[in-house]
Amino acid sequence: MRLIIAEKPSLARAIAQALPGSGRRQDGYIDCGDTRVTWCFGHLLEQAEPEAYDPRYKRWHLEHLPIIPDQWQLKPRADARKQLSLIKKLAKESDQLVHAGDPDREGQLLVDEVISTFRLGAARQQQVQRLLVSDLTPAAITRALKALRPNSEFIPLSVSALARSRADWLYGINMTRLCTLKGRQAGYQGVLSIGRVQTPLLALVVQRDASIASFSPHDYFEVDACMAMAQGRAEAFRARWQPSEACEAWCDEEGRVLSARLADHVATTITNQPATVSGVDRKQKRQGPPLPYNLSTLQIDAAKRFGMSAQQVLDTCQALYERHTLITYPRSDCRYLPKDQHGNAPGILASLAGSAPSLRDALKGADSSRESKAWNTRQVGAHHAIIPTGRALDADKLSQAEQRLFELIARQYIAQFHPAWCFQDTRIELRIEGGTFVANERIWQTAGWKALFQKETTQETPNSGTQANPGALDDIKEGATLWCLRGERLDRTTQAPAPFTDASLLSAMTNIARFVTDAELRKVLRDTDGLGTEATRASIIELLFKRSFLRRDGKSIRASEAGKALVSQLPASMTTPDMTARWEAELNAISRREAGYQGFMTQLVEQLTPLIETLGNQSFTDFSALPAPPGKKATGTRRRTRKSSGGRSRTTGKSPT
Known part of the structure; x- marks a missing residue:
């Protein structure tokens, strides 16, 4: 008889569904023929309170500190005694034990603590196996059951x-x-x-x-050069002044100019003056899709987009994972996927196309044979990134929060099968009356995966200088002479930290x-x-x-x-x-x-x-x-x-x- 000890009832039910046999529900376990599946519900054992070591510690007094146990004690939770006794009984009746805690440090300890109460001999302890489940669909659990590992490998964890x-x-x-x-x-x-x-x-x-x-705002100033391709021509783009070291006396610690008089002087000096192109840097760039979510990145995105708290995101993800089995293990700290799961992509994408109308536009152009940098087995530990499981979605059964998070997770997964975002960045450096000015231009060539994220498809500005209109800098070459129509002072005010x-x-x-x-x-x-x-x-x-x-x-x-x-x-x-x-x-x-x-x-x-x-x-x-x-x-x-x-x-x- 084999006994599988799951971390929680929902995992136990999912494992039982993937096993052959009748799957008869008993009091505290599920009977699947030659395998029984039982469960914990959180830590059945917990650290004893200080008074368990000495009754005096029940009352708090400074003279008792520090409290340092000589022999650490674990105590069964009051509401867990019955289940713990049952697991011990089932273990005695079994000749094979399988640890099915969550695939993380805490999940490993949670079930190991229970197994330690069985007082197994060294030989039988070595026979305990580890089941690593990060996807509650029957197919995924079946694969995991075929890939059991010795639990002893995880003792250091x-x-x-x-x-x-x-x-x-x-x-x-x-x-x-x-x-x-x-x-x-x-x-x-x-x-x-x-x-x-x-x-x-x-x-x-x-x-x-x-x-x-304690923040005290202060004014600072920037200067733009309004540039034409030649004297007498209309304004084509703007370039931003880059203060030199000689200006440090009039700048704050972040290099911002604090003197309006200095900024006015620069603006006046460059007006109606020729400009020499001292540098041209054009780069063709391509950017792959963002990696699939781990829990933290999902919580951050959900907070920005929907105002959800971290706890709301976690609770909603647990429901998507356990109740609906629509996503993989949600408490993951990993953003990569094992290469051997790439073959599941056609089925997952097909399930999304058939059951998630809001994602159909995103699915257009998705090529399941495409392999993004997310597919990197060496970056995957006990669990991988959060992705859809491929189970058909019934939107009517999901709350608004569940629908929103599922779509975020699914869209991030779909992005892995879209082409790269391709663009050209151009940086032009100008010399005008001894000063340095910079203009930047970004031209999108292929939107690729960017098209899936409508709020992010605006033409982003490179990090420094000003953003020229697309194509304005295309024909400019190093050494060319342009014309500064005028200089403009821009008045700014520092902002307090948010x-x-x-x-x-x-x-x-x-x-x-x-x-x-x-x-x-x-x-x-x-x-x-x-x-x-x-x-x-x-x-x-x-x-x-x-x-x-x-x-x-x-x-x-x-x-x-x-x-x-x-x-x-x-x-x-x-x-x-x-x-x-x-x-x-x-x-x-x-x-x-x-x-x-x-x-x-x-x-x-x-x-x-x-x-x-x-x-x-x-x-x-x-x-x-x-x-x-x-x-x-x-x-x-x-x-x-x-x-x-x-x-x-x-x-x-x-x-x-």
């Missing part, structure tokens, strides 16, 4: 996830209790939760708000490396794709709102007074993403067998005591005048996150990252 879980417990439990107790001493009755991801994220918003508040929105905050999390000063740490965060994971970013943002550290002001996301006060009390080591980068470097090394669990945990424990001493000596006076968060008060328990069948995490009682 599980150890890495376990180290992350315990480190987050140590850091979150100790620092949250410490800050909450210090806040109480100052009169604040809210919970001041701390996490290695949530706290630097909060600090980003606090710092952005501070930059906006407040964060759902889209820009997610973008900041995925590009967090730019906020890190250490070059090596920047590389780590670039390689690990930012702050938090695809699965946790939405829940971390939501947690900061629930803690009343963030608030919404229309589409803008702002820090609350409590959020500002918390960041002001903490040392830089807790409010910058550097610590997360160090953790990720170590955790990735563990997953590659290049580092050990014990060294990582020992280093963290050694850092806790001095950090607690530093914060313990501070008075949280900034909290003395703040009321408790609406409808909340500090208590002796904390909230925790655990995986659920509907998403990567949900709020229940211990602090997340």
